[in-house]
Amino acid sequence: MKHRKILLTGALALLCLPALAHSGAAPHGHGFVDGFAHPFSGADHLLAMLAVGIWSVRQPNAQALPPIFLGTMLLGVLSGVAGLAIPGLELGIALTVALLGGLIAVAVRLPAAAGAALVGLFAFLHGNAHGRELPQAAAAMGLLAASALLILAGRALGRVGPARLTKLSGALIAALGLLLVANV
Template sequence: MKNLKPLLAGALALACVPALAHPAAVVHGHGFAAGFMHPFTGLDHVLAMLAVGIWSVRQPHARALPLAFLAMLFIGVVTGVAGLEIPELETGIALSVAVMGVLIFVAARLPASVGALMLAVFAILHGNAHGHEMPAVASAMGLLAGSALLVEAGRLLGRVSPALLLKLAGAVIAAAGVMLAASATASGIA
């Protein structure tokens, strides 16, 4: 239990980082490197990508889910580049993080079609936000590469971590998602 304290402290510290992976939050370059680094600059994106990887490991069609997620992330980017505005986008993104955390916490196994549909919606939300801020093709390809790396890191964590640690990670991810949703809602009201 002593070894979990630094992990929990680090996770809680990360939860205090502002969400920067959203439209107009920061100015980004438009090359591959800027796109690749972008997924690592927003707590919501980092947690969502890791959670997708962790959760997908124990699902039916576990190998196909991350690829489908990344394909739909690209579709989401295209919708953002095309100018599609999704209402309450920030709140939807934050809630996707919270839902993924809960699914990990309860070790939920969903039917393949339900899991794929859920991940498709989450991917489109995340991709749309990034498409608004990174419209260049090179940055979009970098974004997908960085996101794929985070999803694979999550898959590795999901395969090698003990169940109790995954449960704790799910709880931390869910709590961070709820805090991000509250922040998005509060900024939308102001």
């Protein structure tokens, strides 16, 4: 019962967060602190990074997934800085949250290569969006540092909770991801 109250409180708090990370509603600076703060500015990035961490714990290549995510995210940042425009990017980012939540909720374990490819694709999308908004190197380093911390926090959450609570958190992330998809 206590776990349900915690999850409900967290869900309600996250519902209050606008998905402003790419809306253009808030001006962005270009320093390390601006990049570091960016993943916390919208539920889409916050949930995606936590979900990558939670999901990666139970994968065959668990230790490799966070560095794969961060490295591919950097490639995505560079593509965004270079001006690569990905059609439907906002929808793709929202879908990554819903899909990661779903993978956690049903405890999907993928072969190592498939898990790495999926995480890499998701990371590239998130990185591209960030690179288009935060084109300076210092901002990119801040973004990667914050993303690494959020992924590590997700990994810690994925390790400490019982499987049932982990699945419930995945369902919550998936539901919030679907809300993000509906608002794109």
